[in-house]
Amino acid sequence: MNEPLIIFDTTLRDGEQSPGASMTRDEKVRIAKILERMRVDVIEAGFPVASPGDFEAVKAVAEAVTESTVCGLARAVEKDIDRAAEAIKPAKRGRIHTFIATSPIHMQNKLRMTEEQVLERAIWAVERARQYTDDVEFSPEDAGRSEIDFLCRVLEAVIKAGAGTVNIPDTVGYNLPHQFGALIKSLRERVPNSDKAVFSVHCHNDLGLAVANSLSAVLNGARQVECTINGLGERAGNASLEEIVMAVRTRRDIFPCDTRLDTTQIVPASRLVSNITGFPVQPNKAIVGANAFAHESGIHQDGVIKKRETYEIMRAEDVGWLANRMVLGKHSGRNAFKSRLKELNIEFKSEQDLNSAFDRFKDLADKKHEIFDEDLQALVTEVDLEQGNEHFRLVSLKVCSQTGETPYANVTLAVNGSEEKAGAPGSGPVDAAFKAIDSVAGSQGQLLLYSVNNITSGTDSQGEVTVRLERGGRIVNGHGADTDIVIASAKAYLNALNKLVAPAERTHPQAGQPI
Numbered sequence: 001m002n003e004p005l006i007i008f009d010t011t012l013r014d015g016e017q018s019p020g021a022s023m024t025r026d027e028k029v030r031i032a033k034i035l036e037r038m039r040v041d042v043i044e045a046g047f048p049v050a051s052p053g054d055f056e057a058v059k060a061v062a063e064a065v066t067e068s069t070v071c072g073l074a075r076a077v078e079k080d081i082d083r084a085a086e087a088i089k090p091a092k093r094g095r096i097h098t099f100i101a102t103s104p105i106h107m108q109n110k111l112r113m114t115e116e117q118v119l120e121r122a123i124w125a126v127e128r129a130r131q132y133t134d135d136v137e138f139s140p141e142d143a144g145r146s147e148i149d150f151l152c153r154v155l156e157a158v159i160k161a162g163a164g165t166v167n168i169p170d171t172v173g174y175n176l177p178h179q180f181g182a183l184i185k186s187l188r189e190r191v192p193n194s195d196k197a198v199f200s201v202h203c204h205n206d207l208g209l210a211v212a213n214s215l216s217a218v219l220n221g222a223r224q225v226e227c228t229i230n231g232l233g234e235r236a237g238n239a240s241l242e243e244i245v246m247a248v249r250t251r252r253d254i255f256p257c258d259t260r261l262d263t264t265q266i267v268p269a270s271r272l273v274s275n276i277t278g279f280p281v282q283p284n285k286a287i288v289g290a291n292a293f294a295h296e297s298g299i300h301q302d303g304v305i306k307k308r309e310t311y312e313i314m315r316a317e318d319v320g321w322l323a324n325r326m327v328l329g330k331h332s333g334r335n336a337f338k339s340r341l342k343e344l345n346i347e348f349k350s351e352q353d354l355n356s357a358f359d360r361f362k363d364l365a366d367k368k369h370e371i372f373d374e375d376l377q378a379l380v381t382e383v384d385l386e387q388g389n390e391h392f393r394l395v396s397l398k399v400c401s402q403t404g405e406t407p408y409a410n411v412t413l414a415v416n417g418s419e420e421k422a423g424a425p426g427s428g429p430v431d432a433a434f435k436a437i438d439s440v441a442g443s444q445g446q447l448l449l450y451s452v453n454n455i456t457s458g459t460d461s462q463g464e465v466t467v468r469l470e471r472g473g474r475i476v477n478g479h480g481a482d483t484d485i486v487i488a489s490a491k492a493y494l495n496a497l498n499k500l501v502a503p504a505e506r507t508h509p510q511a512g513q514p515i
């Protein structure tokens with residue numbers, strides 16, 4: 001029997017630190033529910049002190065999830081730990097994850113603290129967190145660039161103070177696999193009480209090595225891996241959950257441990273996260289990319305038909321491709337709609353929200369024959385957005401696009417409740433629509449990214465548009481879906497504008513600690 005490998009998902013916390021990926025409370029609950037269904041062991045739901053919204057989101061996840069441990073992040077300061085404790089209070093199993101940087105570069109330049117001060121504060125933070133819960137995790141931030149003697153002292157002290165999990169982050173993704181594996185091995189050998197805690201790893205992907213480093217750590221004794229769906233996360237992201245889980249499962253001959261995950265939830269979870277954050281999954285992404293199980297070359301196709309294992313090391317259905325896809329259509333009634341939503345773990349707060357989603361479903365079914373789970377997820381996201389008291393709302397859009405003519409868009413927006421109209425030409429229909437919107441809303445930010453993806457296949461598919469805007473260093477992503485991609489684009493643009501005009505009040509976890 002293999003030893004357990006604990007999967008700690010931080011999509012809702014580190015994943016949310018991807019520029020523009022911030023999620024609402026309800027979106028976090030939807031993602032947490034699918035993680036729970038996947039049997040993820042620990043869900044890091046957010047950084048409660050970051051903003052009142054994030055506090056509420058962690059609390060809502062703690063209330064909604066019963067099978068997984070729910071964790072809140074806290075710097076090693078009183079207000080962070082107290083706020084995290086308050087947020088996870090409703091959880092059946094709650095964890096506080098506290099951290100402080102231990103590398104010379106962070107201690108000297110960011111914290112302006114000596115080694116002794118950092119050591120003392122780390123012990124203090126773990127003891128304080130232990131006053132609220134028995135399940136405390138400690139991370140020496142930037143461990144990958146810390147001095148090993150000091151790291152050993154800190155780990156020994158925090159384990160003594162009551163940390164049941166010690167997490168070793170390669171915060172800036174600097175380590176190489178053999179080096180990171182050796183670090184974990186040395187720490188386990190040199191820290192005298194290392195057998196009293198679970199060793200965890202948290203690797204960033206700056207050199208594209210997050211998964212390789214995490215797996216090397218597992219081979220050297222780490223028994224918890226921190227990861228995110230689709231590898232989302234700060235800068236180049238974190239280790240991707242799907243790659244870690246499937247590597248360990250597929251190479252049982254190499255790894256002495258395994259997870260307890262239901263891997264058939266992987267693709268639905270990947271789609272949900274992509275839909276909610278607006279971060280598309282690249283087609284050649286391992287496990288969850290559209291081409292991950294597609295065979296283009298004739299030789300490969302022939303081989304797979306004769307014996308699947310000639311070119312496939314995993315089965316598509318084992319990671320959720322093709323599974324969980326029930327088709328609804330124009331004749332599906334309210335009950336079929338409701339029961340499919342229930343199976344997808346989507347709940348509405350009120351009958352009114354359900355009715356609004358059902359109306360949208362009927363509209364969509366008029367335009368598109370078959371409605372898949374992905375369409376339902378997009379539709380629910382739209383209903384969620386509607387609840388957001390948007391500053392700008394699309395009332396109507398008319399675009400003329402014709403060979404030999406300059407495209408022209410007329411738009412009507414509700415701005416804080418009152419209607420305003422404008423028209424503008426553009427180089428194409430989307431450009432004209434954005435310019436018309438700008439004439440009403442004013443130019444709010446610089447467009448960094450515009451991307452369109454089809455949610456399902458076929459020309460009647462809904463287009464899912466992501467728009468990324470930047471203003472004064474703040475980056476937001478907007479998304480919208482519609483069978484008409486110009487309308488989807490306008491919705492995505494307005495969604496991003498609404499985020500830009502909303503006050504930004506988040507504290508970043510890795511900001512200097514206001515001790």
Ligand code: KIV
Binds near residue numbers: 142171
């Ligand atoms: O990357 C990092 O060091 C972190 C810590 C808070 C664990 O995200």
Ligand code: ZN
Binds near residue numbers: 169171
């Ligand atoms: Zn991180």
